[in-house]
Amino acid sequence: MxxxxxxxxxxxxxxxxxxxxxxxxxxxxxxxxxxxxxxxxxxxxxxxxxxxxxxxxxxxxxxxxxxxxxxxxxxxxxHVSADHDEAAKSHDEHGAKHDEHAKEHEHGEEHADEHGEKAEGAHDSHGGHAKPAVQTAFSGQIYHLARFGELDISIxxxxxxxxxxxxxxxxxxxxxxxxxxxxxxxxxxxxSYEDHFVHTSDGGHFKRPGRFxxxxxxxxxxxxxxxxxxxxxxxxxxxxxxxxxxxxxxxxxxxxxxxxxxxxxxxxxxxxxxxxxxxxxxxxxxxxxSCGTFRFDNYEDHHGHEQPGLFQMVRGNDGHVTQDGDAVVLKDVHGEPLTDASGSTKTIPYMxxxxxxxxxxxxxxxxxxxxxxxxxxxxxxxxxxxxxxxxxxxxxxxxxxxxxxxxxxxxxxxxxxxxxxxxxxxxxxxxxxxxxxxxxxxxxxxxxxxxxxxxxxxxxxxxxxxxxxxxxxxxxxxxxxxxxxxxxxxxxxxxxxxxxxxxxxxxxxxxxxxxxxxxxxxxxxxxxxxxxxxxxxxxxxxxxxxxxxxxxxxxxxxxxxxxxxxxxxxxxxxxxxxxxxxxxxxxxxxxxxxxxxxxxxxxxxxxxxxxxxxxxxxxxxxxxxxxxxxxxxxxxxxxxxxxxxxxxxxxxxxxxxxxxxxxxxxxxxxxxxxxxxxxxxxxxxxxxxxxxEKWRFDELYDVMFVRPSHVVGKWCAGVDKYIFDEFLHGVVRTGIRVSQWDRKFDEGIIDGLVNLVGNVTFSIGRSLHVFQTGNIRQYVMFIAVGVLMLFALLFAFSFAILA
Structure with missing residues (x-):
């Protein structure tokens, strides 16, 4: 199989x-x-x-x-399901009803796992006569996509x-x-496909390339x-x-x-x-x-252990829904109550x-x-x-x-x-x-x-x-x-x-x-x-x-x-x-x-x-x-x-x-x-x-949902325009004014000080420029005078020391 x-x-x-x-x-x-x-x-x-x-x-x-x-x-x-007998009863009988929710089908249908090793009891759905046990269902994995903890996502x-x-x-x-x-x-x-149901502004038919x-x-x-x-x-x-x-x-x-x-x-x-x-x-x-798996049928986890699928968890091998108070007991691959790591029975609230x-x-x-x-x-x-x-x-x-x-x-x-x-x-x-x-x-x-x-x-x-x-x-x-x-x-x-x-x-x-x-x-x-x-x-x-x-x-x-x-x-x-x-x-x-x-x-x-x-x-x-x-x-x-x-x-x-x-x-x-x-x-x-007018469902939905949505949309647009936009505009205007003041401060004080230093330096440079005549004889005279002044200062300094 x-x-x-x-x-x-x-x-x-x-x-x-x-x-x-x-x-x-x-x-x-x-x-x-x-x-x-x-x-x-x-x-x-x-x-x-x-x-x-x-x-x-x-x-x-x-x-x-x-x-x-x-x-x-x-x-x-x-065949008709007897489950509905219980659905018609009062909710006062809630507990008793669901204890009897679904009894065993006359055939023991059991889906195969991904290796196709389980046999499913075929059943004559007309007369209820059991047939030889044959496998009629198969499940398995085509491609593994990802694993998040214990959760496998696969095709x-x-x-x-x-x-x-x-x-x-x-x-x-x-x-x-x-x-x-x-x-x-x-x-x-x-x-050039011509669409006779669409007209252009000049009254002609709309034309477009074919889309075969x-x-x-x-x-x-x-x-x-x-x-x-x-x-x-x-x-x-x-x-x-x-x-x-x-x-x-x-x-x-x-x-x-x-x-x-x-x-x-x-x-x-x-x-x-x-x-x-x-x-x-x-x-x-x-x-x-609630069930911890995406899969319909039983499967093997990455540890090689067989795990129950969704249908098995809820219905078990016999098709029963087992109820514990107001909760449904989940079942393992053998039809026994499923337990967690602490040994507690896993359940899902009935409602x-x-x-x-x-x-x-x-x-x-x-x-x-x-x-x-x-x-x-x-x-x-x-x-x-x-x-x-x-x-x-x-x-x-x-x-x-x-x-x-x-x-x-x-x-x-x-x-x-x-x-x-x-x-x-x-x-x-x-x-x-x-x-x-x-x-x-x-x-x-x-x-x-x-x-x-x-x-x-x-x-x-x-x-x-x-x-x-x-x-x-x-x-x-x-x-x-x-x-x-x-x-x-x-x-x-x-x-x-x-x-x-x-x-x-x-x-x-x-x-x-x-x-x-x-x-x-x-x-x-x-x-x-x-x-x-x-x-x-x-x-x-x-x-x-x-x-x-x-x-x-x-x-x-x-x-x-x-x-x-x-x-x-x-x-x-x-x-x-x-x-x-x-x-x-x-x-x-x-x-x-x-x-x-x-x-x-x-x-x-x-x-x-x-x-x-x-x-x-x-x-x-x-x-x-x-x-x-x-x-x-x-x-x-x-x-x-x-x-x-x-x-x-x-x-x-x-x-x-x-x-x-x-x-x-x-x-x-x-x-x-x-x-x-x-x-x-x-x-x-x-x-x-x-x-x-189709029972006026479109009109009803228009009144119930479309028009209120338009009203809410207009209200939201008004809030956005007159509150959020105005707030943002105020922030922007404040920012502009602050930036204008900052520009004046920068230009008047910061830039002014910097410019003053530059101007002073420039003025000193221009003052020194008078000594730059380009005359060599003048430069020689300046050197000679300087040397004499230097020797005079040295002589005076030495005389003072000797004295």
Whole structure:
């Protein structure tokens, strides 16, 4: 198994580093030679494509090593965490609740150390039947960076089925998006790109050199950042690549930097994410200072002793959270209480661990655009459509959900319940806004926010597998739909407003068909009474069933089932509204329709590649291969309860009925237009305006934060101007006056004395000058007289002595 760990880490490291290698070549070579060629695109596609192949090879090797136990037939049951039963109880039962916080998972999952020597008990997450003990997770060190006392900072890896699944998903989708972008961004292959959305002072369009190579270099860096985040084996790496993902999104959203809307959107995304990242870094620092390590899995210190990682410290081998009063007992590699040098048991205050979980979740809220930090994502549509496809499917917004899933063992019941309600509010708010949006990309943006809310809800109610299952399926059908919207925009000469479209299926049959596949998938439609359905039905059904089981155990939280059920109908409505509005009916703008055309093959090809994955990647649902693969990485952190077949069937039936009703409503309003949407708009004009204004969150934040910030800024500017500046000016004026007095003193006294000495010396010199006549005879006379006077003085002196 040690060799397998090294092989997997090597393959995934190659897949991770190839985009960075491409980025370096594109930056340094493209700037000088390839600015107006497609070489940068070919390098980017080649690097990410080879990365996908490496990911597939790694998965195949991993599967062979586990004897493909995941592909055995299972008798499915639905799992829900029992932790939430305790989260619903009163805080008066606080102590008893957390003593029973998380019991042993039916399988003894145990992560391998960096040498890959530990075996992990594989577990059938459906029926609870134990499988032969096989190793499914590997961790280790790639490169040691520094050591500060007992703290090691290194580049580590953590590889399990979730890592492999994310690598294949990210690289496959990114490859398709890169290929699509070759055609979509071809306008940038010019020395004089004309931006029709920016006007110069003389009324003309702004012109600049094309940025084709720059676009693909940013995309390569984006993929490198996301893959680094997925592969990370410690929280230090997580934070570094987390921030790098944010920087890349800033660069790509603001790609058309000359457009005011694009630069504002990039700034908004960056600033809003900083709000979430503030909580994120606090959470990470709490974990580090409390546990003393950055690493997720067990590791060997520099003395060669095995040390517990974060997950082991909190959960132990059996998945328990052991409580001692109001503190959680940390555990060693054997699951025994961890002690310090003095022999005292190491603990972390329970509420401090809750604060750490909430802090980490704050980062997830920002990246995944959850309530109340969801406002940046729709504005991010100002970037090129391939960027939107990558951001909304496989990279930035997926990072938040992925991190919530990875940190799941660190989340206590209070944190999970918070996650569930945040996801519940988010999925409903975003879905209602999507109902009235008319920009084709913004409809998909709000759809993304809503679906991310579903994922967070699933994780929050204990459906770890359901939430990440929906993450994978959503990535495929959402990337497909964004690329389809890009095809529409490209074919309609950058028109994005759906009211100006209609009847486009005749002009764009490939785009219309593949978009319909994605719409059916996200709507969650199925043939009633069968399991024949596209991927979205299976993954969303898993979340709704998990929520129903949770509500069945905790009736007070019934909204966690009602809201996602209603939103399932709303989702089907606004997605079919998009399709009917765009492709069905009669053209509503003759100019747009006449100029519309199908996209070239380089753009249609990726649509046809993604469509089968969007439709069938979740085939079999919770009894299928994809869910079973993800289930092998499920943290052994909670006691699972098995939902009855009746509850699972009821949840699926309710969700399907809601989706069918939403689809029929969209058909009546926008397909056959039996009911005029304009009449409904007039009857509910107030509600329509409220939704068009996006629940007025931007206005609310403007009143709560922006305007007070301006007031505080003006006040600070006034204090600076009238107090600090005046004080400094007074100091300066005093200094000037002192210097003036000092100059006078220096000139009048110091310089005067010096000058007086000089003048006296000069006068004496001039007085002596009368004796300097230049006459030799006079000089001889002076010498003779002097000699005589000298002899006279000597004679007189001698006479006086003799006398």
């Amino acid at each position: 040690e060799d397998l760990g090294k092989q997997l880490s090597t393959l995934l490291m190659v897949a991770w580093l190839l985009p960075f290698f491409g980025f370096c070549i594109e930056v340094f070579g493209g700037y000088f030679k390839w600015r107006l060629t497609k070489t940068a695109a070919y390098i980017a596609v080649g690097c990410i494509g080879v990365g996908f192949l490496c990911s597939v090879v790694a998965f195949m090797q991993w599967g062979n090593a586990t004897d493909w136990v995941v592909f055995e037939s299972h008798e499915g049951e639905h 580590d890896y953590y590889i399990d089925s979730l890592t492999l699944g994310m690598f294949m998903m990210v690289t496959l989708i990114a490859t398709c998006i890169h290929v699509f972008a070759i055609g979509y961004m071809s306008d940038e292959l010019t020395e 190579y720059r676009f693909f270099s940013y995309m390569s860096l984006f993929c490198f950042s996301m893959l680094g985040l997925v592969l990370a084996g410690n929280i230090f790496q997580v934070f570094v690549f987390w921030e790098l993902v944010g920087i890349c999104s800033f660069l790509l959203i603001g790609f058309y930097v000359e457009r005011k809307s694009a630069s504002t959107a990039a700034n908004k995304a960056f600033i809003v994410n900083r709000v979430g990242d503030f909580g994120f870094i606090i959470g990470l620092m709490i974990l580090w200072t 401090l661990l809750v604060a750490a979980g909430l802090g980490v979740f704050c980062g997830c809220v920002g990246k995944s655009a959850q309530f109340p930090l969801q406002t940046w994502l729709p504005d991010a549509m100002e970037g090129p459509t391939p960027v939107s496809a990558l951001v909304h499917s496989a990279t930035m917004v997926a990072a938040g959900v992925y991190l919530a899933g990875r940190f799941f063992p660190m989340f206590l019941p209070e944190v999970l319940l918070t996650i569930a309600y945040v996801g519940c509010v988010t999925l409903f708010v975003a879905a209602t806004i999507a109902v009235v949006a008319t920009d084709i990309k913004r409809v998909l943006a709000y759809s993304t926010i809503s679906q991310l809310g579903y994922m967070m809800l699933g994780i929050g109610v204990g459906g770890w597998g359901a939430g990440l299952f929906h993450l994978i399926t959503h990535a495929f059908f959402k990337s497909l739909m964004f690329l389809c919207s890009g095809s529409v925009i490209h074919g309609c000469h950058h028109e994005q407003e759906m009211p100006k479209m209609g009847g486009l299926w005749k002009k764009m049959p490939v785009t219309a068909f593949t978009m319909l596949v994605g719409v059916i998938a996200i709507a969650g439609l199925a043939i009633p009474g069968t399991s024949i359905a596209f991927s979205g039905y299976h993954s969303k059904d898993a979340i709704v069933a998990t929520a129903l089981q949770f509500v069945d155990d905790n009736p007070v939280h019934i909204l966690l089932f009602i809201v996602p059920l209603v939103t399932a109908g709303i989702t089907a409505f606004y997605m079919f509204r998009l399709w009917f509005y765009t492709f069905a009916g009669q053209p509503r703008d003759a100019h747009v329709y006449e100029g519309c055309h199908e996209s070239p093959s380089v753009m249609c090809g990726p649509l046809l590649v993604l469509a089968p994955f969007a439709a069938w990647c979740a085939i079999g649902g919770e009894h299928g291969k994809l869910f079973s693969i993800l289930a092998l990485s499920e943290p052994a952190s909670t006691e699972v309860v098995h939902a009855s077949h009746d509850i699972h069937t009821a949840a699926g039936s309710f969700a399907l009925v809601a989706a069918i009703l939403g689809t029929l409503t969209a058909y009546l309003l926008y397909g056959k237009t039996i009911v005029d949407p304009a009449n409904i708009k007039r009857q509910f004009s107030g509600l329509h305006t409220f939704l068009v």
